[in-house]
Amino acid sequence: MPATEGETRLPTTGATDDPVPGDAGPAADGVPGDTARRAVTLRDVARRAGVHPSTASRVLSDSRPVRPELARAVRQAARELDYQVNQIGRALRRQESGTVGMVVPEIDNPFFPEMVQAIDRALHRQGLGLFLCDANNDPELEADRLRVLLRRQVDGVIISPVHRERSAEAIRSAAREVVVVQVDRSVDAHTDVVAVDQGQAIGLLIDHVTSLGRRRIAFITCDDSVSTAAERLAAYRARMAGDRDALGRVYAGDLSLRWGGEAVRTMMAAPTPLPDALICANDLIALGAMQRLRWAGVRVPDDIAVTGIDDTPFGRVCEPELTTVRQPVDQIGDEAVAMLRRRQHDPGLAPRRLTLSPELIIRRSTTTGGIHAPS
Amino acid sequence: MPATEGETRLPTTGATDDPVPGDAGPAADGVPGDTARRAVTLRDVARRAGVHPSTASRVLSDSRPVRPELARAVRQAARELDYQVNQIGRALRRQESGTVGMVVPEIDNPFFPEMVQAIDRALHRQGLGLFLCDANNDPELEADRLRVLLRRQVDGVIISPVHRERSAEAIRSAAREVVVVQVDRSVDAHTDVVAVDQGQAIGLLIDHVTSLGRRRIAFITCDDSVSTAAERLAAYRARMAGDRDALGRVYAGDLSLRWGGEAVRTMMAAPTPLPDALICANDLIALGAMQRLRWAGVRVPDDIAVTGIDDTPFGRVCEPELTTVRQPVDQIGDEAVAMLRRRQHDPGLAPRRLTLSPELIIRRSTTTGGIHAPS
DNA sequence: CAGTCGCGGGCATTCGATTGCCCAATTGAA
DNA sequence: TTCAATTGGGCAATCGAATGCCCGCGACTG
Numbered sequence: 186m187p188a189t190e191g192e193t194r195l196p197t198t199g200a201t202d203d204p205v206p207g208d209a210g211p212a213a214d215g216v217p218g219d220t221a222r223r224a225v226t227l228r229d230v231a232r233r234a235g236v237h238p239s240t241a242s243r244v245l246s247d248s249r250p251v252r253p254e255l256a257r258a259v260r261q262a263a264r265e266l267d268y269q270v271n272q273i274g275r276a277l278r279r280q281e282s283g284t285v286g287m288v289v290p291e292i293d294n295p296f297f298p299e300m301v302q303a304i305d306r307a308l309h310r311q312g313l314g315l316f317l318c319d320a321n322n323d324p325e326l327e328a329d330r331l332r333v334l335l336r337r338q339v340d341g342v343i344i345s346p347v348h349r350e351r352s353a354e355a356i357r358s359a360a361r362e363v364v365v366v367q368v369d370r371s372v373d374a375h376t377d378v379v380a381v382d383q384g385q386a387i388g389l390l391i392d393h394v395t396s397l398g399r400r401r402i403a404f405i406t407c408d409d410s411v412s413t414a415a416e417r418l419a420a421y422r423a424r425m426a427g428d429r430d431a432l433g434r435v436y437a438g439d440l441s442l443r444w445g446g447e448a449v450r451t452m453m454a455a456p457t458p459l460p461d462a463l464i465c466a467n468d469l470i471a472l473g474a475m476q477r478l479r480w481a482g483v484r485v486p487d488d489i490a491v492t493g494i495d496d497t498p499f500g501r502v503c504e505p506e507l508t509t510v511r512q513p514v515d516q517i518g519d520e521a522v523a524m525l526r527r528r529q530h531d532p533g534l535a536p537r538r539l540t541l542s543p544e545l546i547i548r549r550s551t552t553t554g555g556i557h558a559p560s
Numbered sequence: 561m562p563a564t565e566g567e568t569r570l571p572t573t574g575a576t577d578d579p580v581p582g583d584a585g586p587a588a589d590g591v592p593g594d595t596a597r598r599a600v601t602l603r604d605v606a607r608r609a610g611v612h613p614s615t616a617s618r619v620l621s622d623s624r625p626v627r628p629e630l631a632r633a634v635r636q637a638a639r640e641l642d643y644q645v646n647q648i649g650r651a652l653r654r655q656e657s658g659t660v661g662m663v664v665p666e667i668d669n670p671f672f673p674e675m676v677q678a679i680d681r682a683l684h685r686q687g688l689g690l691f692l693c694d695a696n697n698d699p700e701l702e703a704d705r706l707r708v709l710l711r712r713q714v715d716g717v718i719i720s721p722v723h724r725e726r727s728a729e730a731i732r733s734a735a736r737e738v739v740v741v742q743v744d745r746s747v748d749a750h751t752d753v754v755a756v757d758q759g760q761a762i763g764l765l766i767d768h769v770t771s772l773g774r775r776r777i778a779f780i781t782c783d784d785s786v787s788t789a790a791e792r793l794a795a796y797r798a799r800m801a802g803d804r805d806a807l808g809r810v811y812a813g814d815l816s817l818r819w820g821g822e823a824v825r826t827m828m829a830a831p832t833p834l835p836d837a838l839i840c841a842n843d844l845i846a847l848g849a850m851q852r853l854r855w856a857g858v859r860v861p862d863d864i865a866v867t868g869i870d871d872t873p874f875g876r877v878c879e880p881e882l883t884t885v886r887q888p889v890d891q892i893g894d895e896a897v898a899m900l901r902r903r904q905h906d907p908g909l910a911p912r913r914l915t916l917s918p919e920l921i922i923r924r925s926t927t928t929g930g931i932h933a934p935s
Numbered sequence: 936c937a938g939t940c941g942c943g944g945g946c947a948t949t950c951g952a953t954t955g956c957c958c959a960a961t962t963g964a965a
Numbered sequence: 966t967t968c969a970a971t972t973g974g975g976c977a978a979t980c981g982a983a984t985g986c987c988c989g990c991g992a993c994t995g
Contacts, residue, residue: 224737226951237975242953249954252973272711273652274951277980282648284712292676293873298667305694314708317692319680333689336647337659362599442877476877498668502817502851504879601981612945617983624984627943649981652950940993946986953979962971 225266234262245270276338284314285525286334288327290347290370290411292319294440294469295497296512297345300369303518304343311522313340324348328355335362341525345370349412364528368521369512370412371538377524378538379517383416384423386510389545390464390492391424393508395431397551399462399490403434405448405474406466411440414466417494421464432460440466445473453481461489462551468493468500471507475550479504490551494543505549513541600641609637620645651713659689660900661709663702665722665745665786667694669815669844670872671887672720675744678893679718686897688715699723703730710737716900720745724787739903743896744887745787746913752899753913754892758791759798761885764920765839765867766799768883772926774837774865776807780823780849781841782814789815789841792869796839807835815841820848828856836864837926843868843875846882850925854879865926869918880924888916 231241236255243249244259245268251259262268276282285308289297305315316339320327327347332355334342341364346352353372359365365376394402402425409415418435425433436451438444445465452459465471471493475485485491485505493500493509500507520539528534606616611630618624619634620643626634637643651657660683664672680690691714695702702722707730709717716739721727728747734740740751769777777800784790793810800808811826813819820840827834840846846868853860860866860880868875868884875882895914903909 224951227953228951238951239953239976240974243974246953250973255974269707269711271713271951273648273657273713274980275953277648277652277951277982278953280980292667292673293670295668295670298673301667302694302696314712315693318690319677321677332644336644337689338646338648442873446877472874472877476879479879498817499847499874502821502847503877504851504854599981602983603981613982614946614984615944618944621983625943630944646981649950650983652952652981653983655950936995938994940991942991943989945988948985949983950981955976955978957974957976959974960972962969964969965967 224271225268226271227268229266230259230262230268233266234258280338281340282338283312284316284337284339285522286316286318286331286337286339286342288318288320288330288334288342288344290320290327290345291322291440292317294467295499296467296495296514299497300345300514300517303514304368304521305518306515307518307522311526313522320347322347324351324355327352331355331359335359339363341366341529343368343521343525346372346412348372348410349415350410364525364532366521366525366528368517372412375536377521377528377536379521379524380538380540381413381512381517381543382540383413383543384420386494386512386543387417387420387424387464389510389543390494390508391421393545393547394462394464394490394492394551395428397462397490400428400430401432401434401458401460402462402464403436403452403460404464404466405436405438405445405470407439407444408437414440417466434460440469442469442473445470445475446477447473449474449477449481453477453483459483459489463489463491465491465493468495468497468507468509471509471550472499472503475503475505475507486549486551486553492551496546500548508548508551509546511544511546513544516541599646600643601646602643604641605634605637605643608641609633655713656715657713658687659691659712659714660897661691661693661706661712661714661717663693663695663705663709663717663719665695665702665720666697666815667692669842670874671842671870671889674872675720675889675892678889679743679896680893682893682897686901688897695722697722699726699730702727706730706734710734714738716741716904718743718896718900721747721787723747723785724790725785739900739907741896741900741903743892747787750911752903752911754896754899755913755915756788756887756892756918757915758788758918759795761869761887761918762792762795762799762839764885764918765869765883766796768920768922769837769839769865769867769926770803770806772837772865775803775805776809776833776835777837777839778809778811778827778835779839779841780811780813780820780845782819783812786815792841809835815844817844817848820845820850821852822848824849824852824856828852828858834858834864838864838866840866840868843870843872843882843884846884846925847874847878850878850880850882861924861926861928867926871921875923883923883926884921886919886921888919891916 227238227241231238240251241259244251244256245263301317308315318330320330324347342359343366345368346356349372353374356372357374360374360376367376367378371378371380404421406418407414425431436448438448463474465474471491475491478485483489493507496509496511500509602613602616606613611634615626616634619626619631620638676692683690693705695705699722717734718741720743721731724747728749731747732749735749735751742751742753746753746755779796781793782789800806811823813823838849840849846866850860850866858864868882871884871886875884
């Protein structure tokens with residue numbers, strides 16, 4: 186178990202289970218209707234305001250003009266009763282829920298929380314809610330989550346597919362019922378896509394390490410099942426093939442910390458000379474790889490320059506800090522939501538693919554020249 | 561801007577926006593009803609099976625026995641039409657949605673994705689969906705998210721409150737309408753709570769560093785607004801007061817990487833002697849702190865032992881690997897969901913507080929004796 | 936053999952909000 | 966002054982599924 190190497194565990198056992206102090210039991214609570222109080226409905230508001238429910242509805246969702254004094258009465262009644270629309274009722278009638286579903290492949294990869302936050306903010310600005318699901322890197326689970334979302338009548342789905350092929354069917358089927366936007370990763374389906382130019386990302390990185398005089402450039406990535414990784418790999422291959430001095434080598438696994446370490450171990454065990462630059466398909470791999478290099482006494486960047494992709498916060502606190510490429514998450518979020526809305530209003534539009542540009546961020550894992558410890 | 565010290569950015573500009581190849585336009589798609597096909601309803605199934613909708617309903621949600629041949633016909637019709645229950649309709653009638661809402665304070669803190677995954681798994685086992693929201697560390701936003709969840713008729717809410725006091729009102733108000741379980745963090749409200757014994761966590765850490773001969777033990781934490789941090793601080797204070805040899809010092813900020821670095825900078829600038837152990841209120845702080853120590857040429861653990869809390873994966877790939885305390889996220893998830901269900905079935909139950917035990921994980925940030933680089 | 940019971944299917948109502956339609960009242964125009 | 970147009974409120978149907986109630990039929994019992 187490589188993950189626990191060099192660590193010791195001191196377990197402590199036992200759990201306590203207390204009644205909450207100051208709460209003597211079920212009936213001892215002085216607050217009446219503490220649980221399960223029937224909610225206030227539109228009818229209640231209407232009755233109190235002395236109007237018909239339809240009038241109340243029109244005031245509160247102002248769908249049609251209502252005489253000012255009645256409107257005021259309704260609004261006041263709503264305030265007094267603390268009326269909250271029942272979104273379920275509204276959704277049933279309107280056939281839309283004001284909610285967008287999102288499926289991410291792995292919420293524990295720090296890139297995705299960042300993207301989720303960006304999308305959440307963008308949706309919130311539009312008054313839309315977000316129903317977030319994690320596919321746990323499993324296309325089956327992903328399909329299941331999509332199904333759940335559709336049954337809940339989400340108005341749209343934003344998804345970053347787990348698998349380039351095995352996710353396709355579920356996404357196509359979802360796209361038949363609802364607006365779908367793919368973000369970052371994508372499969373071949375008739376949906377809008379907001380992507381990042383992965384070829385450019387790899388280009389920036391290879392240009393950078395090449396400009397530092399590195400020629401033996403290895404690439405640690407996951408297998409081709411992830412669309413972005415496939416694009417990165419293709420770009421890497423094209424680039425390396427175009428430079429006859431350069432020497433490439435690819436290690437394909439997954440996008441985890443663990444694999445970064447594993448790949449380096451394999452690499453070091455091989456009889457071939459070590460590369461002088463290591464392009465990693467994301468920051469996690471890079472972090473795992475750097476740890477293993479450290480263990481092996483290989484110096485970064487002196488012996489090997491290392492780069493990541495995603496610009497997660499952890500690339501800024503490792504030793505040395507990680508050169509990486511930033512994917513513009515905020516822009517991805519804004520554009521994805523914009524596309525979703527556009528298409529909701531006009532479902533006939535042709536699907537579009539928007540490709541955004543990444544940004545190279547140079548830190549000490551590739552250059553020794555930088556500032557080290559600022560005062 | 562401390563976060564970008566020692567880094568250079570090479571921006572690239574431009575974005576491309578292409579029509580998806582192979583899709584000539586709105587009407588060019590051969591698939592009929594590619595978008596917005598009316599969904600199959602229970603009536604459709606019933607009609608096809610030649611029965612009344614109520615019968616179909618009884619078969620599909622088997623709420624009452626139906627003659628086998630009819631049942632078979634209904635099931636087949638459902639299969640043929642690919643019928644999916646409309647959860648909105650069901651929710652309206654049943655007055656429950658089969659969905660649990662969850663609000664986390666900061667999804668970009670890697671502890672929370674782990675807990676979310678655990679809870680998601682536990683809910684999934686019960687056939688329940690999860691509606692996840694991020695409060696972005698803002699009690700106002702948190703209250704807003706709670707309101708959204710309630711309007712969507714979630715059957716329960718699992719929340720880890722942002723603020724010990726400022727989150728309380730919203731949580732109490734939510735608890736009046738729906739079952740609420742607080743996890744990890746908590747506020748004073750009449751709800752079930754699944755917590756981790758933070759006093760024990762601090763105890764384990766202080767015992768550990770004390771056993772290594774350290775006596776000048778500083779504590780970097782966030783302010784008291786986070787309940788768990790407040791408990792940790794109280795435990796730290798009690799512990800330090802009980803040992804007259806020990807020398808304490810507290811740095812209060814927030815739970816971020818950034819604050820870890822900031823606190824160390826403050827610490828180093830002070831005229832007082834450096835501590836020989838640094839207890840950090842979570843792994844993020846510890847990572848930030850270790851980086852700053854490294855910049856300052858302070859050796860970990862030789863000069864200062866450093867510990868975190870949460871056992872996030874990043875504590876395993878930093879240099880040196882981080883001694884920490886693991887919160888039992890899986891157990892938290894299981895228990896939280898169990899409590900939720902119990903209380904849904906019996907709303908009269910007295911609120912309970914379950915306190916789980918953390919586990920000490922010793923790594924090289926406190927001990928030099930461990931294995932370094934395994935072959 | 937009459938009476939009772941249970942089974943199972945269908946009818947119609949309900950959940951809460953929205954909206955098409957009708958109609959009364961008011962306004963405006965000719 | 967008369968008629969048309971506009972405004973605005975109410976009625977009732979609707980979204981999709983679930984369910985209380987009734988009823989017919991067959992089985993069983995005394």
